[in-house]
Amino acid sequence: MESHIQRPAQGEVISVDANGALNVPNQPIIPFIEGDGIGVDVTPPMRKVLDAAIAKAYAGERQIHWMEIYCGEKSTQIYGADTWLPQETLDAVREYKVSIKGPLTTPVGGGIRSLNVALRQELDLYVCLRPVRYYAGTPSPLKQPELTDMVIFRENSEDIYAGVEWQAGTPEADKVINFLTKEMGATKIRFEDNCGIGIKPISKQGTERLVRAAIQYTIDNDRDSLTLVHKGNIMKFTEGAFKDFGYELAQNEFGAELLDGGPWCKFNNPNTGKEIIVKDVIADAFLQQILLRPAEYDVIATMNLNGDYISDALAAQVGGIGIAPGANIGDGVALFEATHGTAPKYAGLDKVNPGSLILSGEMMLRHMGWTEAADLIVQGMEGAIAAKTVTYDFDRLMDNATLLSCSQFGDAIIDHM
Numbered sequence: 001m002e003s004h005i006q007r008p009a010q011g012e013v014i015s016v017d018a019n020g021a022l023n024v025p026n027q028p029i030i031p032f033i034e035g036d037g038i039g040v041d042v043t044p045p046m047r048k049v050l051d052a053a054i055a056k057a058y059a060g061e062r063q064i065h066w067m068e069i070y071c072g073e074k075s076t077q078i079y080g081a082d083t084w085l086p087q088e089t090l091d092a093v094r095e096y097k098v099s100i101k102g103p104l105t106t107p108v109g110g111g112i113r114s115l116n117v118a119l120r121q122e123l124d125l126y127v128c129l130r131p132v133r134y135y136a137g138t139p140s141p142l143k144q145p146e147l148t149d150m151v152i153f154r155e156n157s158e159d160i161y162a163g164v165e166w167q168a169g170t171p172e173a174d175k176v177i178n179f180l181t182k183e184m185g186a187t188k189i190r191f192e193d194n195c196g197i198g199i200k201p202i203s204k205q206g207t208e209r210l211v212r213a214a215i216q217y218t219i220d221n222d223r224d225s226l227t228l229v230h231k232g233n234i235m236k237f238t239e240g241a242f243k244d245f246g247y248e249l250a251q252n253e254f255g256a257e258l259l260d261g262g263p264w265c266k267f268n269n270p271n272t273g274k275e276i277i278v279k280d281v282i283a284d285a286f287l288q289q290i291l292l293r294p295a296e297y298d299v300i301a302t303m304n305l306n307g308d309y310i311s312d313a314l315a316a317q318v319g320g321i322g323i324a325p326g327a328n329i330g331d332g333v334a335l336f337e338a339t340h341g342t343a344p345k346y347a348g349l350d351k352v353n354p355g356s357l358i359l360s361g362e363m364m365l366r367h368m369g370w371t372e373a374a375d376l377i378v379q380g381m382e383g384a385i386a387a388k389t390v391t392y393d394f395d396r397l398m399d400n401a402t403l404l405s406c407s408q409f410g411d412a413i414i415d416h417m
């Protein structure tokens, strides 16, 4: 297939050393996917804000050389009608180590179920990292939104989300149902005819690498607790196993000891000596508790579908998905992305909040070790919100705010750096 990626004239490739540490040159090439729908609105201000923060923090010594790569609708325009995710896009994300993407529409029909899920699976980006914090002045339905300060580690490659399922009425679905009822003795499939079937894989290996990353984050960032969120009382061998694998890992690899006979356990942070609690909560109760007692939760580790629901629910507590950032991280490769989707009704209107993708860029800079530039973006975001210069999503919930367009909000962040 003909190549459509144009490598910038300048810039170097980020590499990873034998210990897995990033080696970031001063002039790295960073691939980006513009994204569908509001991707055209939020991606340009994201680049502009990052460039401005880097220029200010490093006085010209460091600079990102952006390289556009393609996925989604733009890819079909460039590569041909059926090419939603070109191989050279996957190769570039792998080779350049750190990339960022706008939201992607899940195509109706066609071979790929979700391009986002496909990217995560193909590149084995097994951690979906979504921090949730409050920016003072942001409109919120909570009385004390500042108590919500959590970091979600969502398993990104397994679960019912992996898409192992068969449509009702197909020979494949009937074959699986036949196997389950005739050979496995399953008696609880209520209606065997015209029944769709999905499979929920939850492995020890998949759980361990996610929980290991979450505990390491808890240690490195001096956080208080890690909570395993699951529905293991009902789905004992999948969600229940996730909880058990998680507790076992905390004990076997981090020396956690049972609290009052367990299952909760605790260990001391090897860096600070501070106690870290490892606990669990059942998912439905958790969704109540994050509203009523958010201060009791800190780092969260959960499975793919729970993590999807929880990240939008928690985002709503602190201003909505317009400012909810995220990252998909694997061993040595990371692809940063907003929590929200393509919001098609707003596409091209220069209206939506670019904050989610800009803060995903802020996470990317921190991941690269460019903390001074990342701090400037946080400062700019705090300043723009405190000045009540905001996009429509905040404006409609705030008194006496000044309504800005998507691009103007990006500029307001730069003005407050």
Ligand SMILES: NC(=O)C1=CN([C@@H]2O[C@H](COP(=O)(O)OP(=O)(O)OC[C@H]3O[C@@H](n4cnc5c(N)ncnc54)[C@H](OP(=O)(O)O)[C@@H]3O)[C@@H](O)[C@H]2O)C=CC1
Residues within 6 Å of the ligand: 038, 042, 102, 103, 104, 105, 106, 116, 321, 322, 323, 337, 338, 339, 340, 341, 342, 343, 344, 352, 353, 354, 355, 356, 393
């Ligand atoms: N990672 C990804 O790329 C994701 C892709 N998707 C895909 O996106 C498409 C649309 O999904 P949909 O369910 O509508 O979810 P979206 O997240 O795209 O939009 C839902 C609503 O959230 C609000 N919203 C979203 N983004 C912003 C923003 N930047 N600023 C302010 N408000 C925002 C809007 O609310 P309001 O109407 O109240 O203004 C919008 O109508 C689907 O094809 C889906 O598969 C979905 C999620 C993630």
Ligand SMILES: O=C(O)CCC(=O)C(=O)O
Residues within 6 Å of the ligand: 104, 105, 106, 114, 115, 116, 117, 308, 339
């Ligand atoms: O891929 C999609 O269409 C949806 C993904 C999603 O909602 C998410 O990852 O939060």
Ligand SMILES: [Mg+2]
Residues within 6 Å of the ligand: 308, 309, 312, 339
């Ligand atoms: Mg989602």
